[in-house]
Amino acid sequence: MKTVSVVLIVKNEEVLLSRCLDSIRDADEIIICDTGSTDGTIEIAKKYTDKIYTDFVWCDSFEKARNHAKSKATKDWILSIDCDEVCHDFSKVREAVELAKDCVGVYLHGEHGKATFRCPRLFRNTPDIKWFGAIHNHIGVTLEGDAKGMNVSGEGELVGNVEITYGYSPAHEKDPGRSLRILEREVQDPTKVREMYYLGRELWYKGRYLEATKWFGKHVLATNFTAEKADSFLTMARCYSTLGMDDDARDACAQAIILNPYFKEAVLFMAAISKDGNSAPWKHMADAADNRNILFVRT
Numbered sequence: 085m086k087t088v089s090v091v092l093i094v095k096n097e098e099v100l101l102s103r104c105l106d107s108i109r110d111a112d113e114i115i116i117c118d119t120g121s122t123d124g125t126i127e128i129a130k131k132y133t134d135k136i137y138t139d140f141v142w143c144d145s146f147e148k149a150r151n152h153a154k155s156k157a158t159k160d161w162i163l164s165i166d167c168d169e170v171c172h173d174f175s176k177v178r179e180a181v182e183l184a185k186d187c188v189g190v191y192l193h194g195e196h197g198k199a200t201f202r203c204p205r206l207f208r209n210t211p212d213i214k215w216f217g218a219i220h221n222h223i224g225v226t227l228e229g230d231a232k233g234m235n236v237s238g239e240g241e242l243v244g245n246v247e248i249t250y251g252y253s254p255a256h257e258k259d260p261g262r263s264l265r266i267l268e269r270e271v272q273d274p275t276k277v278r279e280m281y282y283l284g285r286e287l288w289y290k291g292r293y294l295e296a297t298k299w300f301g302k303h304v305l306a307t308n309f310t311a312e313k314a315d316s317f318l319t320m321a322r323c324y325s326t327l328g329m330d331d332d333a334r335d336a337c338a339q340a341i342i343l344n345p346y347f348k349e350a351v352l353f354m355a356a357i358s359k360d361g362n363s364a365p366w367k368h369m370a371d372a373a374d375n376r377n378i379l380f381v382r383t
Contacts, residue, residue, distance in 0.1 A: 086181045087112040089157035089209065090165060093149045096255045097167035098124040105132040107171040108163065117153035144266050150215040163206045168253040180206060180244025187213065187223060189240030195251040199380035204240035219266040220282045264290065277306040281316050293323040311379040314343040318350045325357055333357050348373035349383045
């Protein structure tokens with residue numbers, strides 16, 4: 085039977101840590117990489133594992149922190165989980181690693197109506213597979229001479245039924261500008277196309293709508309990832325609509341639908357912002373939109 089390490093990076097997570105660790109306590113090994121907690125996080129972690137490391141100095145890079153934590157794992161496979169997440173049934177993790185080759189797609193379900201999606205979080209413990217990206221990072225496979233790595237297929241291998249529910253950690257409030265700070269640094273490199281999308285989203289969350297449309301505009305011109313591009317157009321449309329720029333909102337939303345007519349959220353938003361009684365055909369179209377090939381399922 086293949087063995088599994090569960091790996092976490094933590095900082096000031098005393099509120100949620102026990103809930104997370106209870107859900108993965110059947111793992112063969114739990115690795116905790118603490119990046120500078122000043123609360124009771126480490127004392128809570130000691131109840132579950134003696135493999136707690138405090139040697140990583142935080143440097144605004146989740147890629148470096150996750151790879152440092154990964155380097156401590158000794159078992160055959162690694163499950164990466166965050167403190168604001170809960171694994172539904174750890175026995176499903178064991179089933180999946182017996183079926184998979186390299187990297188399993190895990191279902192992530194958001195609390196309180198947040199998006200559902202599938203992404204690689206369970207992977208073989210090998211030096212060739214590692215994390216890439218300072219924030220909103222992803223698992224990749226390092227090829228010879230390839231410093232940036234090659235993405236694992238977006239959803240990972242579609243085997244098993246590993247499920248995690250994610251939420252929101254109150255620890256984020258201690259550094260609310262972290263994501264924006266990292267993303268603004270990363271997009272100084274014009275090859276960081278994925279980061280342009282996430283910077284647009286971060287600006288959208290913060291109500292900086294016109295700035296958000298700028299970065300979504302840069303993203304859609306640079307990306308070849310259709311699902312992400314469609315989502316970029318939709319969120320751009322939401323920004324324009326909030327600004328009262330309705331024609332621009334409809335134009336951006338139409339681009340999302342052209343890219344993927346099965347994008348239910350985009351079709352419903354077009355119905356909501358249509359004028360002169362034109363919403364009915366869009367609502368009818370939404371009945372047939374089944375969300376295939378989209379980035380996040382939010383409707």
